[in-house]
């Protein structure tokens with residue numbers, strides 16, 4: 701039987717066109733339990749109240765699916781996934797996804813491997829490494845239909861970390877808070893250099909909390925130029941912004 705938090709979660713998603721079945725609700729329940737259990741021994745999230753985790757992590761991660769047809773996506777990469785956001789919630793709701801997670805912190809990769817095994821999620825690969833290095837390998841470069849990043853870096857930096865993973869005509873979705881607009885203003889050079897074109901911008905508020913969010917949908921228009929991404933650390937140290 702569903703409790704109030706699960707019922708609200710299910711209804712909020714249904715009103716945005718996402719229907720969850722019993723197995724998926726159980727997977728979210730297990731995700732919450734494993735997240736707070738591991739959070740005691742390692743830093744995964746500052747949000748641990750159950751109702752807050754459901755809205756600020758699970759629901760928030762799923763918002764991009766309100767605006768794009770996920771059925772058309774096969775290979776997806778989530779860069780700087782941390783405790784699994786937005787990659788794991790999307791994989792739970794869209795089990796057909798072939799999900800690759802990239803994070804530079806080994807401990808978080810270890811958590812994600814445990815989590816995906818406990819949730820019986822297949823077709824999830826957790827890669828330990830810096831996005832700048834991982835995107836240099838042929839296995840990951842110019843390869844993914846969809847690439848996501850939430851709370852990893854400002855947009856001018858993210859474009860260099862994430863666009864190299866996207867296949868030609870694929871999509872990069874940057875999930876931002878309410879301050880996304882200023883980041884967009886300085887991101888034009890990085891978009892131009894990495895062959896990204898802003899196709900769509902969506903603003904929304906999280907239910908209950910009423911926190912503003914901005915989603916940038918960036919289309920990859922051509923394959924990644926050989927010089928990008930620059931060596932690990934450079935995109936953050938010297939972002940591609942006009943001086």
Ligand code: SAM
Pocket residue numbers: 779780781782783784785786802803804805808829830831832849850851852861
């Ligand atoms: N996306 C998650 C979320 O929304 O809760 C985690 C956000 S956490 C603030 C940022 C994560 O990005 C961390 O787990 C960090 O290890 C990872 N990260 C930062 N820079 C990275 C890079 N260059 N390559 C891969 N992972 C990176």
